[in-house]
Amino acid sequence: MTNWQGRRVAVVGLGTSNLAVIRYLLQRGAQVEGRDQKNLAELGDVGAELARLPVKLRLGPGYLEGLTEYDAVFVTPGISRHKPELVELKTSGVPILSEIGVVLEECRATVLGITGTSGKTTTTTLVGKIMEAAGRQTFVGGNIGQPLIEVAASIPPEAMVVLELSSFQLEMLDRSPQGALVTNVTPNHLDMHADMAEYVAAKERIFRFQGPRDVAVFNLDNEYTRKMAEEAPSRRLWFSLEEEPGAGAWLAGEAIYWRGRENQGAEKVVQREEILLPGMHNVANVAAACALTGAFGAPVSAMAQVARTFRGVPHRLQVVGEGTVRGKANVTFINDSIATTPSRTVAAIRAMTRPTVLLLGGYDKHLPFDELAEELMQPESPVTAVVLLGATAEKIGAAMAAAKERGGRALERARPLQVLRAASFAQAVQMAAEVVPPGGVVLLSPACASYDMFRNFEERAHVFEQLAQELLREGA
Numbered sequence: 001m002t003n004w005q006g007r008r009v010a011v012v013g014l015g016t017s018n019l020a021v022i023r024y025l026l027q028r029g030a031q032v033e034g035r036d037q038k039n040l041a042e043l044g045d046v047g048a049e050l051a052r053l054p055v056k057l058r059l060g061p062g063y064l065e066g067l068t069e070y071d072a073v074f075v076t077p078g079i080s081r082h083k084p085e086l087v088e089l090k091t092s093g094v095p096i097l098s099e100i101g102v103v104l105e106e107c108r109a110t111v112l113g114i115t116g117t118s119g120k121t122t123t124t125t126l127v128g129k130i131m132e133a134a135g136r137q138t139f140v141g142g143n144i145g146q147p148l149i150e151v152a153a154s155i156p157p158e159a160m161v162v163l164e165l166s167s168f169q170l171e172m173l174d175r176s177p178q179g180a181l182v183t184n185v186t187p188n189h190l191d192m193h194a195d196m197a198e199y200v201a202a203k204e205r206i207f208r209f210q211g212p213r214d215v216a217v218f219n220l221d222n223e224y225t226r227k228m229a230e231e232a233p234s235r236r237l238w239f240s241l242e243e244e245p246g247a248g249a250w251l252a253g254e255a256i257y258w259r260g261r262e263n264q265g266a267e268k269v270v271q272r273e274e275i276l277l278p279g280m281h282n283v284a285n286v287a288a289a290c291a292l293t294g295a296f297g298a299p300v301s302a303m304a305q306v307a308r309t310f311r312g313v314p315h316r317l318q319v320v321g322e323g324t325v326r327g328k329a330n331v332t333f334i335n336d337s338i339a340t341t342p343s344r345t346v347a348a349i350r351a352m353t354r355p356t357v358l359l360l361g362g363y364d365k366h367l368p369f370d371e372l373a374e375e376l377m378q379p380e381s382p383v384t385a386v387v388l389l390g391a392t393a394e395k396i397g398a399a400m401a402a403a404k405e406r407g408g409r410a411l412e413r414a415r416p417l418q419v420l421r422a423a424s425f426a427q428a429v430q431m432a433a434e435v436v437p438p439g440g441v442v443l444l445s446p447a448c449a450s451y452d453m454f455r456n457f458e459e460r461a462h463v464f465e466q467l468a469q470e471l472l473r474e475g476a
Contacts, residue, residue, distance in 0.1 A: 001106055001153070005029035010067055012036070013076025017099045019046050020147035021074050022055055024102070027150075032056070033070075035063040068092040074099070077168030098172040099149045100142060100165065105175070106152040109159040112292060113142070115170060115206045116183025116219075118344045119285045122277070123183055124164040125313055126289035126306060133302035134293070136160045143169065160296070171202035176209040180234070181217040181292045183285065185224035186343040187367050200224060210234035215295045217288065220245055237295055239287040241280065249290035256287050258294050258303065267300045270307040277310065278317050279351025315457060317351060320465040324475035328438040333468035336445035337461035340365070342372035345447035349375055352382040355440040357432040359464075361390035362448030369396050372447055373403035376417065385418035385435045389428045391452045393421055425453055425460070429467040442468070 007030050011018050014036040025032050033056040040047040040059060050057060064085035067073050072095045075086065089096060104111060112131075114124045121144055128140040139155055141148040142163030148155075155161060163177065185203055187196055207216040208231070216232040219225040220240035229236050238245035244252060246262035249269065256269040269290055272283055290303045312318065314335075321333040332354075339345045345360070358376075369392075376383055377400065388397055397419065418435060422428035432442045450460040 002102075003028075006031065007071040008069075009033070009072050009074065010035055010070045011074045012064065012067070013079055014038070014043055014046055014050065015076055016046065017147045017149075018074060018076050019049060020149050021099050021102075022050070022053065024149045025074075026053065026055065033058060035059070037061075037063050068094055070094060072097055075172070077166055077172070081171065096172065098169065099147055100163065100169050101173055101175070103141070103148050103152040103161070103163070104173065104177065107148075107155055107161055108153075108157040109139075109155045109161050110179065110296065111161045111163060111177035112179035112181070112296065113163045113165045113177035113206050114181045114183065114292070115165045115167070115203055116181075116225075117186045117341060118347065119183040119281065119288070120164045120166075121313055121338070122282065122316060123181065123285045123288050124162055126285060126310060127181075127293055128162040129306045129310060130289055130293040130298050130302050131160045131162065131296070133305050134298040138162060140164075165206060167199055167202035170205040173205050174209065176205065176207055176214070178210070178214045179217075179292055179296055180207040180210065180215070181288055182206065182219065182225045182228060183288055184219050184222045184343075185228070186222075186341060200228070204228055204231065207232045207234060215292070217248065217291045217295070219284070219288070220248075220250075221284075235295075237291050239284065239291040241284050241287065249287040249294065251283060251287060256283070256290060256307075258290050258300055260294055269300050270304045274304075274308050276308065277312050279347060281347035281351070282312075315461045317348060318461075320461075321468040321472050323472040325433050325436065325442075325471050326475060328436065328440075328475075330439045331433075331436055332441045333464070333472075334441055334443045334445075335461045335464055336443060337450070337457040337464065339445040339447060340449045340457060342367060342369050342447045345445045346372055346375045348443060348445040349381065349383060352441060352443065354382065355384045355437050356382045357385045357387065357436045357440065357442050358383050359387050359389065359428050359432060359442070359444045360446055360448075361388045361393045361396055362446045362453065362460075363451040364391045364395065365449055367448075369399035369447070370403065372396070373399035374407070376400060377403045377407055381417075382441075383417065384437065384440070385420065385432070387420045387422050387428045387431050389422040389425060390446070390448060392448050396447070397421070425463060426467060429464065429471070433471050 012035045035058045067089045131138045137159040214234035216234045217237045218229040220238040238248035240250045249258045257266040259266045315338045318335045320335045325331040336348045454460040
């Protein structure tokens, strides 16, 4: 455990997790300077708490200058490591640390880490709930929940810690959790990572430093994760919706099964129809959670209990309103604002069973939209209209036109797909309300981040719900 007494430490990026880092360092006698590109007022509640702490602040332009003068630097996930000041810091020999790195160093409990392009939060929550149902004291953190750095050393060895880990958190780690799970990998964050290879390499760090007694779970149905598994130094398990692995969890017929090791008998976990979460992607999330928790002693009864009762987390195919809109009855508004990649939106579309108007577009993360465009062009697609908005509207529209041209007559629909363009988010919701059919769905699943219009995907979701409720009140 590091002795922080009297050491000069810079903390870069003053969000919730690094506020906990600052408190942790102050409690251990460090001299701390907090740094952020925002000013104190823009930091909101975090800024108000910082003003009450004995910490120096360097805010606004120049917040990355002079970092090589410190004994250690904590950098928040999500700041590009390619910034010149951080490149210089990396070559200077000054330790670059993170909240998760300290948690892994100090925690005596077993740690399970979950990463992937899609499904991280849902799967992490499922894993935590299954371990709780199995009778284990469980702490959930990382990219969700509360920062654990202030309590990591006091968590008892017999407890279980479950962490959702992003590529930004992983690329700073030099150790791996005892249990690792990769839900899937598709292109993402290519505005922050140099290329796809760098993004994949960051994800691989969740298992890269494991030993032979540790466990790594991979998606057998995903090309990237199958290849990743070849590099795992630990015991490998799988989950799949398409085939039966030697060890892990899989869908066979209409049920999920689990087996801990090859040549063991399989145990039925749950019927697919009993899973409350909508969509086949969530069946995969349940199978993934079963594979990881089963490897760490959770009984099938605990897996089944959670699968039959868990209704999901906010902003993931969440119904936020139902009623009459513009004279059309039984219209449902669904918030899937967490869908910041095309692959997540494809999964959302496949979960729809009613005519759907899709709100699509936002901040450009330099991701390809080809697969999503082809999904929208399919004759059997439930999407009857698309409302394009944000910085990527033209890019998505071009991808859709190219997909239609490639498919030719094979992609002709009985009812042509209506494509609209909105100048604002509010206008997009109004347009969707105009064209949604009775009994239809207005689906916010943008396939893009929100930063061109909102602070984050949560704010986008909140505004969507507000606008939906206003429309429903007008129609009541």
